[in-house]
Amino acid sequence: MFRTRACSAVPVSVRVGAAGLAAVLVLGGCSGSGNPEAEAAQGSSSASPRGSASSGETATPAGTPVPTAVYKPATAAGPAENVPLPVMPELAKEKSKEGLEAFAEYWFSLVNYGYETGDTSLVKELSGPECELCEAFYVAIEKGYEGENWVQGGTLSIVALGTKFVETPKGRYQVILSIKSAPGNDRGPNGLIYREHTPSKDSFAQIMEATYMEGRWVVDLVEGI
Template sequence: MIRTSARSAVPAARLGALGLAAILVLGGCSGDGGEPGAEAAENSSSSPTASESPTESASPSATPTPTAAAYKPATAEGPAENVPLPVMPDVAKEESKEGLIAFGDYWFSLLNYGYETGDASPVKELSTPECQLCEFYYVDLEEGYENDDWILGGKINITSSGTQFEKTPNGRYQLLLSVQQEAGANRGPNGVSYGESSGSQSSTAQIMEATYTPDGWVVNLVENM
């Protein structure tokens, strides 16, 4: 059944941080360095010794493979470092039941990325101004990261999600989720602690409403049920 009415969004506690592993695959290619002359081609049936091999064909020194800076989660001593930005899976770009569920997972991973980095722009790009919980989120980030402060812990876990994938009268799709929040805290330099949350022992039911546009999914509403 489509939920046709939505009450005011309930401000969530500090939503937390989620570090996602990023794999960077570096591919190499080797060129085909042919023999430098016709005579060498004629004698290709016998393997040349090291002294017979032309110096031009010597293997070049291997170029060191650049490595990404290591991810470090936040601690009581400092904020997270080198947090990789979550990558949207291809299925999350589809206007389908599976696409909406995957998009919901991705959107929440961006929430967690923002809490770990203080960067709200990825969520803003995929959310409309009418999303009230999003506005609380932006304020949380601004306050949580001012004066070199940071947010520690509070990871959001989606325990289940599902959708009937039917449009509401205003053209939106609804996604129902159960989420749990781990313990978290607001920290500052020199051991300052502004407050802590014990997290949630049980799941909280939430609803997301999203619209599919020519550019993909965009979130209109997220709130507790």
């Protein structure tokens, strides 16, 4: 469940599905635009597609260049292929205002990586046990990729974000984000659609709280405001 100021909490059912979780992440049950109250730096963090950090061509031991695998987004016919793996920027490892903002963008790129691949392990590595939305995300992705099922779309884009970088009494630091989600479907073989998700065109405000420990950021909370 996720607490909000303007609308009721959004429950996550056993069969919420990964595309449906995008509605939870941006409070799809609410309406209206969300402009972060903190200083918001314009930008987009639509998850960089998963895959190798390199691109272009690679060379065989014999020196013959061969093209690398090409990224293909999910379609009605099947899941995404060769999704590029997001790479954490060095800045996101720093305990600083800029470092926290870079980390928030990276964390959401890992969420999108989960939508496209079914792999939530990287989000788990950077999230603590108190993050309820994170737990809901793991369950939703697991359901969305059961058997031969997959997720099409539903990824998130950061419209703006910012932080005052002031430590809370719990030792956390907060980031305010404005987020949009893409339409998505939880799909199965033979054209089966378990759930359709068409989010509002408006963005929604989210708050992330993270703690810096042992040289890295860890997410403790993400919820709507």
